[in-house]
Amino acid sequence: MPTSDPPTSDLSVTPRTVPPADRPDGDRRASDQHAAGVAGPSPTSGTGTRPGTGTVVAEEQAAPVPDPEPRPRRPVRVLEVLGRMDRAGVELRALNLLRRLDPAEFRLEFAVTSGAPGSLDDEIRELGSEVHYCRVDWLFPIRFLRLVRQVRPDVVHSAVATFSGVVLALARVGGVRRRIAYFVSSADRHGTSLRGRAQRAVGRWLLDRCATDIIAVSEAAMRGLWRETWRLDERCRVIYNGVELEPSGVAIAARRRAGEPEVDESDGVTVVHIARPDPLKNRVRAVEVFAALRARSVPARLRIVGRQDPAETAELTALAERLGVADDIEFTGEVREIPRLLAGSSLLLVTSLHEGMPTVVLEALAVGTPVLSADLPGVSEIARLLPGVTTLPLSASDVLWSDTAEMLTAIPPTLEQRREAMRLVRRSPFTMDTWQRDITAVWS
Template sequence: MTPDIGSRAAPGEHRVHAAGGRGPAAPPRTPPETSAAARGGAPADPAAPPERPAAGAGTARVEARPGEAKGGRGPRRPVRVLEVLGQMNRAGVEIRAVNLLRRLDPSEFRLEFAVTSGARGSLDGEIRDLGSEVYYCRADWLFPWRFLRLVRQTRPDVVHSAVATFSGVVLALARLGGVRRRVAYFVSSADRHGASLRGRVQRAVGRLLLDRCATDILAVSEAAMRGLWREDWRLDHRCRVIYNGVELEPSGVAVAARRRAEEIAADDPDIVTLVHVARPDPLKNRARAVEVLAALRARSIQARLRLVGRQEPAETAALTALAEQLGVGAHVEFTGEVREIPRLLAGSSLLLVTSLHEGMPTVVLEALAVGTPVLSADLPGVGEIGRLLPGVTTLPLSASDAVWADTADMLTAVPPTIDQRREAMRLVRRSPFTMDRWQRDITAVWS
């Protein structure tokens, strides 16, 4: 069993063992006071714990629900949310979760994380600095015991699971542990099980458990909802699409920095800078970005490629060998993880998205918010963005590198002006893709 290494406790809390480790103890479990129809949720769950009488009292005392004062007096306790993710590294859904943690009022919500990889991530320290916790629950044959133990000891009001159809297992255990609000959250249009017999069986079992145990089913796009749930998802009252949101303040800072760079001629206008932002994953198809760069330089265009995101030695070695083979080794830069993504995008000529599958890539929204054009594979989630915001061009992955290079050349021929970048940010601010709107919609589900 992988130990939890949580080492901090909030004031007034004591530490308890959870999921093979230590974490903050939860307030007492609170029974419901209203019917399912009154709160707009699913029927009462038979797995929920019974109401407990007050010690030394002749009659039972009903405790307040999360967010309500007891008897109309005293402080309200926060809604405790346990979000389940793969690993807390710098990627779209994980960064968005940490941004939300930073924004939440701790008197209203307490957000903690469980990771099914059982591995430490680059965001763990930041999460603990913000007063939260990460629990390590590896998805192996001991996972049911670990996760059920974690649920029973932390006693969350909400389990919010974003691990594709494996969320069916997570939410079934949450139901068994007495959690009343059980949210499935789809962030991609496909899972990793593939088309094998084993994959189809795993997917079918996961969906069956979700159908029986989820109180809410959310997705970042219609494509993600169709891909991981059902084509007729609109007929399911639990289903709702909540678009990803981006922070706009960093975008404004990035555009201002870009203006200063242009005023002092800090950038070479003759260099075309392609940027590809992704984690090390075959689904992100980083190799295709190297091939597009080679096709672009074959047209005597002075171009370079920045591969942004966590690196793994094997993948980096393979990409380096490919770049050398194509004669562009000197023009490919591995930047690793970057904190100021909007600033990097504002200083780039074009964002490349070559993924095989995506739900709704946040980096596309970040690029559009600083006025940097996007050339993407024709992913349905990216198409949903393109229907609401300008600046997105899509091509099928089956198109040749020459077609991709020609399109990249066209999109970067005339760089956007500062005024055009500011207008792009204003359009994003008026769109459904803001962090404020995403936070409002997500917390409304949790409440």
């Protein structure tokens, strides 16, 4: 009596075991392959019985059709929202990142809420990107939504303080899936008035509901613009600013030729203050501290570097004339090679009222130039990891500031000390490579 075959499925079959002598050669080969763990032809959904054997076998399957070539992945489109593309910390860092990005991976464009052209616009366009002017007024929502439909970004990366809440709310309406708030300062411009507090509260409320990621350049910036309990929010992350080290190395190498003196003593002490024209940068205090230093008979000069505003420049010039130091102050305007300027300076002076993490401090440390700064929390975070930073409260007298400046400039750093300073920065978390890796990881 024939034995019944085991049940079979639509996808595979298990043939009944028969003695080798009773099998045709094909069955014997299949059995040998099965015993050796070698896969034979893949079965199809049909089954049948080979004539003359009573053995259930699978019908042979046609050769599989190869998968089509995968489509190349579209680059991630990022729209970064800033105030104006001038030579300042966050804007220069964005430009450096644009130079580094692989266009097959990322497409970075900029929207400026001032609606005004900046000094970096032409260079951005030469690199194949674009600057979109989107001025903040009552038509801003319409302009920005139109821009989102035009650019179709995968990411909106907004660095306009708590106004980023409005930007990211509009990005959400426009269907942008990744919406990043990027805090680069420890305070916004709304102040402590009732209106200012209301604007700040609305911005934070919108951020809480519309931001997918919240990034700050320092813990101080995160606490100042977001909240003290930021560590409990899984969207929050601190990514320290980074600096390019190659220009620093070039600046140090150009500091002198072999055998030349380290410093030209006829130049005396050169103090540099680098900032944009903004009351928060407190250029007035820099002039006052410098005047106190000159009153100590220190042969010094002050370079005020950065974009000039005619009204502010007139105010600073009048102050310098009253203090008797107008002939010792130079307004240089914007300077492209900041590392070379810093390497040729005796001291970087930082008198800002608020900062997130000033990149210029990192640039000074990378060429071994000492820093005298207001005791800002972001600067203190740098000082915890790198030497070369001295801080004083802004409430301290100009005499104390000038005493400290004289002490820091008494002995110029040697060439080897500058090189060692750059090596320390390279081993720190404040490099452009680290910053780029962490930012693009969030974008991805």
